[in-house]
Amino acid sequence: IMDRMYGWAYSALGKNSEAVESLNKFISAAPQKVIYDDNVYLGRAYGQLGTPEADSLSIINLEKAAPLDTMENIYREIAQKYYSTKRWDRAADYYTKTIANDKKPTNADFLNLGLSNYQAGLQSLRSVTDTTEQKKVRYQYFMKADSAFTRLAQNAESLGEPYPVAYYYRGQSNYYAYPQKESLNKGNAVPYYEKFLEMANAVTDSTKKQPLKRYMVTAYKFMASNALIKKDDAKAKEYFNKVLEIDPNDADVKKALETPPPPPPPPAKPKAGAKAPVKKKK
Numbered sequence: 001i002m003d004r005m006y007g008w009a010y011s012a013l014g015k016n017s018e019a020v021e022s023l024n025k026f027i028s029a030a031p032q033k034v035i036y037d038d039n040v041y042l043g044r045a046y047g048q049l050g051t052p053e054a055d056s057l058s059i060i061n062l063e064k065a066a067p068l069d070t071m072e073n074i075y076r077e078i079a080q081k082y083y084s085t086k087r088w089d090r091a092a093d094y095y096t097k098t099i100a101n102d103k104k105p106t107n108a109d110f111l112n113l114g115l116s117n118y119q120a121g122l123q124s125l126r127s128v129t130d131t132t133e134q135k136k137v138r139y140q141y142f143m144k145a146d147s148a149f150t151r152l153a154q155n156a157e158s159l160g161e162p163y164p165v166a167y168y169y170r171g172q173s174n175y176y177a178y179p180q181k182e183s184l185n186k187g188n189a190v191p192y193y194e195k196f197l198e199m200a201n202a203v204t205d206s207t208k209k210q211p212l213k214r215y216m217v218t219a220y221k222f223m224a225s226n227a228l229i230k231k232d233d234a235k236a237k238e239y240f241n242k243v244l245e246i247d248p249n250d251a252d253v254k255k256a257l258e259t260p261p262p263p264p265p266p267p268a269k270p271k272a273g274a275k276a277p278v279k280k281k282k
Contacts, residue, residue, distance in 0.1 A: 003029070004038060011041045019045035020054075039065035040074065047081065055081070066097075073102050076109065083112060088123060092116035092144065107156055107163065114148030114169055117141045121176060135179070142177035146170055164199035167192045168215045175222065184229050193219045213246050220246075221253070 007023035010016070023042040027034055043061030046054045059078055066074040079094035095113035099105040121141030124134065153166035171192035175183050183189065197219050203209040224239035243253045 001026075001030075001033075004033075007045075008037070008041050011045045014048070016045040016048040020049070036065050036068040055085075066101075069101075073098055075101055079112065079116075083116060086119070088116045088120035092120055092141075105155070107152060107159075107161075110148050110152035110155055111166075114145045114152060114166075114173075117145035117148060118169065118173060118176075121145060121173075125176075139177050142173040146173040146177070149173065162199060164196050164203070164212060165215060167196035167199065168219060171196060171219065171222070184226065187226065189222065190226055193222055197223075217243050217246055217250065224253075224256075 003022045003026035007019050007026060010019035010022060019041065023038060023045070027038060027042070039061040043058045043065065045058075046061060047058035059081060062074050062078050062081075066078065069075075075094050075097040079091050079098050082088075082091035082094060092113060095109060095116055099109050099113065102109070118141070121138050124137045124141060149166045149169045152163060153170070156163035156166065171189040174192060175189040177183070177188070178186060197216060200209070200212045200216050200219075203212060220239045220242045224236040224243075227233075227236035227239060237257065240253045240257055243250050244257075247253075
């Protein structure tokens with residue numbers, strides 16, 4: 001028991017190596033007496049040592065404590081560890097558990113769950129080479145991201161704190177869920193970008209609006225691309241000009257506006273041997 005108390009005390013004092021040593025000594029000597037707090041203190045002490053092995057042992061011990069947790073949400077702590085190391089798939093798993101085991105999940109929980117799945121989806125585009133498998137994996141991750149951002153938007157609005165960026169990421173998720181050409185043709189992302197831009201443009205506080213501007217640039221560029229797909233050059237130009245209102249030096253948009261639209265294709269020539277239709281005699 002003295003080893004346990006030393007371990008807890010060392011952990012509180014930031015003496016993590018000593019905490020690990022004392023707690024491991026206690027756990028080895030009296031495994032039947034191990035309680036939730038022992039694994040929490042040991043997991044947190046390991047997490048401060050800064051080595052890959054210690055990080056792994058940190059998570060192992062926190063995972064042991066998480067199901068017994070009634071005061072804190074240890075799943076959130078594990079999720080944050082995976083998120084900080086860009087282990088997006090694992091972060092998504094543990095943010096899912098965080099939300100499932102919390103009576104009042106926070107906006108940050110929903111946001112981080114969405115971003116974890118979103119980043120895992122982007123990662124899958126680079127790591128999965130089989131086309132069929134890639135389409136399946138990307139779709140699953142981006143739809144999970146979309147679901148999380150939907151819940152984020154709903155939760156934020158229920159608290160009276162609308163969060164426009166949730167709709168931006170719904171647009172992004174629905175765009176990346178499919179290959180580019182298919183995505184543009186489907187247009188699933190359009191209503192979410194439109195909703196985001198509507199909400200962002202309604203923000204009058206310059207301090208709150210400034211962080212939204214980089215998202216607005218991407219959204220307007222997408223809407224311009226969507227207009228070009230529909231051969232609505234005037235609408236595309238309108239969206240491009242909206243980008244320049246935010247960033248007058250955007251090189252891509254300036255180039256797009258300087259490039260004249262392609263000439264209409266020449267009329268099709270009749271195939272060799274083709275004959276005009278013969279009128280039937282009455």
